[in-house]
Amino acid sequence: MNIGILGGTFDPVHLGHLSIAKAAMDQAGLERVLFIPAGQPRLKQAEPSASIDHRIEMVRLAIGVNSRFDVSDIEAHRPGPTYTVDTLEELSIKFGTEADLYFILGMDVLGQLDQWKDPERVLKLCQFLVLDRPGEEVFDWPAFYRRVPEAEGRVQKVTAPLVDVSATELRRRASVGESLTGQVPDAVAEYIHKQGLYLKEREGRAAS
Numbered sequence: 001m002n003i004g005i006l007g008g009t010f011d012p013v014h015l016g017h018l019s020i021a022k023a024a025m026d027q028a029g030l031e032r033v034l035f036i037p038a039g040q041p042r043l044k045q046a047e048p049s050a051s052i053d054h055r056i057e058m059v060r061l062a063i064g065v066n067s068r069f070d071v072s073d074i075e076a077h078r079p080g081p082t083y084t085v086d087t088l089e090e091l092s093i094k095f096g097t098e099a100d101l102y103f104i105l106g107m108d109v110l111g112q113l114d115q116w117k118d119p120e121r122v123l124k125l126c127q128f129l130v131l132d133r134p135g136e137e138v139f140d141w142p143a144f145y146r147r148v149p150e151a152e153g154r155v156q157k158v159t160a161p162l163v164d165v166s167a168t169e170l171r172r173r174a175s176v177g178e179s180l181t182g183q184v185p186d187a188v189a190e191y192i193h194k195q196g197l198y199l200k201e202r203e204g205r206a207a208s
Helices: 015-028 052-063 084-098 119-125 140-146 167-175 186-195
Strands: 002-008 032-037 068-070 102-104 129-131 155-158
Touching: 002 015, 002 084, 015 032, 015 052, 015 102, 015 155, 032 052, 032 129, 052 068, 052 186, 084 102, 084 119
Parallel strands: 002 032, 002 102, 032 068, 102 129, 129 155
Antiparallel strands: none
16 A cells, blocks of 8 residues: 655645645555644744644544545654654554555755654655645755765655645734635634634744
8 A cells, every 4th residue: 555644734734735635646646645743843943833633633624534535643742853754663563564655745845854863764664755846946856866865766756736825824814814715625714713723823823
């Protein structure tokens, strides 16, 4: 079984995330995509605005009844910073040798691979599906492979539609009560409204 892994803060999850998951599934022949909300991402300076429980619930609502999408709380309450290698180790044990893991990420994140914890081990545990979207800066592949030679043959490009949605802008809109229709699934927009998420946000933080 080919399993895609889409990690992120999902603060909030939006239609762009769903578009990425579908593109990866269709183009890489994935049978399943696992959404993994991060507890405390190591390479992000600010903590997520919404709590991990809210973010997991929003992903559950976003994927709805799609049987090929699922959400995992594997990183939700892990103490300290989140490391991808630890998550992959756990998933490889959980799914066993019958599963091939594909980590879905953007070009900007791929460029930071040499800063990850144990990137060589990461590349043994999974292959990468990297988003190649129109209008993005040209990626310096030769320089990347010089820094991380183990990535040769472990990276596949995925072309996803460019969905102009920003989580930062969504939080701003929610903080002043503006509509999120057309940018997040309706169930997620309703949940944000009912829970009052992001309403008290100040300087990238929320009381939730």
